[in-house]
Amino acid sequence: MSVQDLHLHIDSVSKNFGGVQALTNVDLKIERGSFVCLLGPSGCGKTTLLRIIAGFENVDSGRLMLDDNDISMMPPHKRGFGMVFQSLALFPHMSVAQNIAYGLKLRGVSASAQRDRVDELLHVIELPNIADRPVSALSGGQRQRVAIARALAIQPPLFLLDEPLSALDAKLRDNMQIELRQLQQKFGVTTILVTHDQHEAMMLADELVVMKNGKVFQSAPPSTVYQRPADSFVADFLGAANIVSAVVSSKGQIELLDRNFDVAVDHPVGTNINVAMRAEHIKLTAEDQAKGNPIGTVEFIRDLGPSTELVIKVCDERLRVRSDNATMSELKLSQKVGVVIDSNALSIFRA
Numbered sequence: 001m002s003v004q005d006l007h008l009h010i011d012s013v014s015k016n017f018g019g020v021q022a023l024t025n026v027d028l029k030i031e032r033g034s035f036v037c038l039l040g041p042s043g044c045g046k047t048t049l050l051r052i053i054a055g056f057e058n059v060d061s062g063r064l065m066l067d068d069n070d071i072s073m074m075p076p077h078k079r080g081f082g083m084v085f086q087s088l089a090l091f092p093h094m095s096v097a098q099n100i101a102y103g104l105k106l107r108g109v110s111a112s113a114q115r116d117r118v119d120e121l122l123h124v125i126e127l128p129n130i131a132d133r134p135v136s137a138l139s140g141g142q143r144q145r146v147a148i149a150r151a152l153a154i155q156p157p158l159f160l161l162d163e164p165l166s167a168l169d170a171k172l173r174d175n176m177q178i179e180l181r182q183l184q185q186k187f188g189v190t191t192i193l194v195t196h197d198q199h200e201a202m203m204l205a206d207e208l209v210v211m212k213n214g215k216v217f218q219s220a221p222p223s224t225v226y227q228r229p230a231d232s233f234v235a236d237f238l239g240a241a242n243i244v245s246a247v248v249s250s251k252g253q254i255e256l257l258d259r260n261f262d263v264a265v266d267h268p269v270g271t272n273i274n275v276a277m278r279a280e281h282i283k284l285t286a287e288d289q290a291k292g293n294p295i296g297t298v299e300f301i302r303d304l305g306p307s308t309e310l311v312i313k314v315c316d317e318r319l320r321v322r323s324d325n326a327t328m329s330e331l332k333l334s335q336k337v338g339v340v341i342d343s344n345a346l347s348i349f350r351a
């Protein structure tokens with residue numbers, strides 16, 4: 001990333017709350033105009049990091065650089081970032097237009113300029129005719145869009161969102177993810193969103209930041225995090241990965257499920273390793289067509305409509321397998337199958 005593209009540098013930030021280490025040396029470089037998702041299990045420090053960026057918490061050590069300015073000690077209102085939280089916090093007694101114009105009014109923007117900006121934003125969020133409606137009369141999705149418009153009315157340098165979609169039902173949430181991404185691209189605003197929903201993070205992010213215990217475990221585009229997870233925690237957290245123990249059996253080979261696989265591996269012969277493999281990277285064959293691949297037993301089958309999810313027991317390991325192959329749904333419990341593993345799609349970590 002060039003110096004001009006670097007928008008926010010979270011520079012070795014640590015935070016402790018009375019003995020609880022919420023963040024340890026978090027270092028992230030956020031590119032201008034990008035959509036960054038902070039993802040991780042409950043208590044990993046996502047909200048603390050977002051609150052530090054917003055200015056609601058101070059850092060214990062490290063600093064925040066916005067372009068060339070150290071904003072670590074700047075109060076939240078001076079940072080002027082746009083924010084949307086789960087509660088949305090729209091003013092229920094005000095109209096849509098009054099809600100959107102709120103930040104502009106506080107900044108002394110003239111009434112006519114406020115009206116123009118509100119009209120412009122209502123067009124962008126594709127709700128041009130609701131300016132005079134009370135927010136209490138809007139649907140969940142409409143409120144969401146109004147909250148986004150309100151946050152972006154002041155043209156903030158950063159747009160911060162904390163689980164903004166988690167109160168919505170599943171279908172509306174899916175739609176809003178697409179809308180949120182499209183709106184962010186229209187505005188071109190650097191955006192940081194906190195979520196514990198890996199699907200949501202994969203849908204939205206240019207850059208996915210996976211956190212655990214106050215530390216960043218991996219920061220990369222979603223496809224990289226999915227295909228090349230930095231360790232077994234990331235592999236497991238992001239989608240249904242099977243983590244199986246194995247050993248480096250010879251140079252360029254690992255012993256996995258009692259078979260040898262050719263894999264590029266740097267660790268010395270004899271090293272115990274963990275191998276992560278995605279459910280969709282395992283194929284099943286009839287037992288008599290296994291061609292030297294491991295044989296397993298079908299323990300669980302669930303037809304999910306477009307795909308089938310199975311659990312196959314192989315050498316004391318239980319592997320989750322997912323396939324859109326229609327014949328998978330014809331398999332029966334306790335049936336023996338050949339288990340074909342795509343060795344190019346394996347991720348390997350020292351145990």
Ligand SMILES: Nc1ncnc2c1ncn2[C@@H]1O[C@H](COP(=O)(O)OP(=O)(O)OP(=O)(O)O)[C@@H](O)[C@H]1O
Binds near residue numbers: 041042045048049
């Ligand atoms: N004000 C506070 N005082 C004391 N401890 C806090 C405070 N805020 C956060 N913590 C602790 O810091 C850790 C990180 O919390 P944080 O809310 O940032 O996690 P999170 O990843 O956002 O979790 P969740 O997804 O559950 O919201 C937790 O152990 C939490 O209990």
